[in-house]
Amino acid sequence: MLRDAVRVLADERIAPRAAEIDRTAEFPWDVKELLASHDILGLPFPVEYGGLGGELLTVALAVEQISRVCATSGLILAVQELGALPLLIAGSDEQKQRWFPDLAAGKTLIAFALTEAEAGSDAASTRTRAVRDGDDWIIDGSKRFISQGSVADLIAVFATTETGEETPRHRRMTCFIVEKGTSGFGVERIEHKMGIRGSPTAELSFNGVRVPDASRVGAPGEGFGIAMRTLDRSRPGIAAQAVGIAQGALDVAARYANERRQFGHPIAEFQMIQAMLADMDAGTEAARQLLYKACTEIEAGSPDTARWSAMCKLVAGDNAMRVTTDAVQVLGGYGYIDEFPVERMMRDAKITQLYEGTQQIQRLVIARALAGRVG
């Protein structure tokens, strides 16, 4: 029922905007308002803080349905969840009371700032520093490739606080919430991207940004652990985006194949087209079922959370890339031009193989879980 409600909204209100959002590469504030007014942005937040208390699967269903018509719009919800996860995982009741009601209502947006120019897959090599100064912390450094970093009101930022050589690499980071207007915080630039063009990806700078200790999330040195647990729970959101993109491309390709006539027949009657469509459908359904299973396993507190999370993003991201590429193929020349949405979907699909850990990192996570099991 929830999926159907989001689907109708996506089809009627978001789909007509998708091409324009991609062309203008401007953040769709109207879609953000639409999601807020329908309580969709409240899905990931607990009921006691004004949210709807949706489980991982519920959020995934919503991200999937929106991404089916517009990957940029689906990402608005996925990033709202991503940015809020450090607080959900390690935030104090006071912090949740302070920030969640507005986030759940969609009045404010939150971004997740871990990646740096020189710290991508190797997140522990973060150079952004935070130094204690009385009751405050002073943050210096910069973050890159931060989804919605320029439109967010709050940034969950990860900075190195423990510098001693004796501290293990994974115990050096701490998480802070930085509010947009804080002095010293700036948006340096917005990247020009191949896909998800309406979602601004920002480089953020922190020059002596002073935050109170009350804005520290979790204990000093716990940041890396919080970031990893965040990604374990957020990757299904990206997998959901990927499943949605794939389904959207498949829908367009199947409809086109039934309508397009060559040699006196709809091309859907040709076996080479049929084989492509069948593989696209089977692959997408397999990715979807793995995603749903991963969501319920993670929600149930599976000790294998990292593995489920990595597997669903790996499978769904690769499937989305394959399916959208084949959708362009089914449409032929029409697939390559912007008269049809599949070329946009193909560009959008690529990001699902890159962010929240590249596919190579997902394989690393899975292989480590496997090794741990065997050992």
Added chain:
Amino acid sequence: MQIVVLVKPVPDTASSGERLRPDGRLDRAAVPAVVNANDEYALEAALKLVEAHGGEVTIVSMAPSAGSDTMRKALAMGATRGVLVTDDDLAGADHVSTVRVLAAALVGLEYDLVLAGADTSDGQGGVVGAGVAVLAELPLLSYATKIEPDTDAGTVRVRRISPTGYDVLESAMPALVVCTQALGEPRYPSLKGIMAARSKEIVTKSLADLGLDPESVGGAVATTALVGSEAPPARAATRVVRDTPDAAAKELVAFLAERRII
């Protein structure tokens, strides 16, 4: 105030597919179920009344056990709880059985008003609301376009559609009101409503729970039987005129004149 709304899960009229089994009964598994459209109008009216006067809405359905899925949709719109009467012996029930069961289901419920839709898209009898009013000994206010309860006086006024406009009827509460679509468009369930509906209570009752003899209701004692069903014959190809209004009008006039219709 406490309001009961009679809600029936019916086959989705928007879905295609064979609906009847060879024995003439509805194949409920073959077609997705929805809340009967006229019942949604009654539910909307009930929700507006409790929003204005306070209180709760209880929905009552007689359906196979899968009917609870459809009832969730009504709960997502804002009803407080549901009562589902379900029993294998009810398969093939006619209007008389339905009236008996629903009237029995009202016993023990607390209510000021019972609202019913004008008819259902599958049964199409249009008598269940009136029948329940008779068996439950409730005043019947039919064809309502407006419902105005006076909770202090314990009365309700209803505007009833008449050939010339409307009549104003008044009765004591509790009363049964048969609703019309003029009461206002039903709302879409909000996401909040959908999430909340997941944990709302649906009480399931059998014929035994209602103290009804299985011999007295259901298909075995149905007074009518469906003996045939025909789809309308396929129409000839339709010509669609797509042009500017002036040009399209000229073409339509020429088409009609050609056939000496005008």
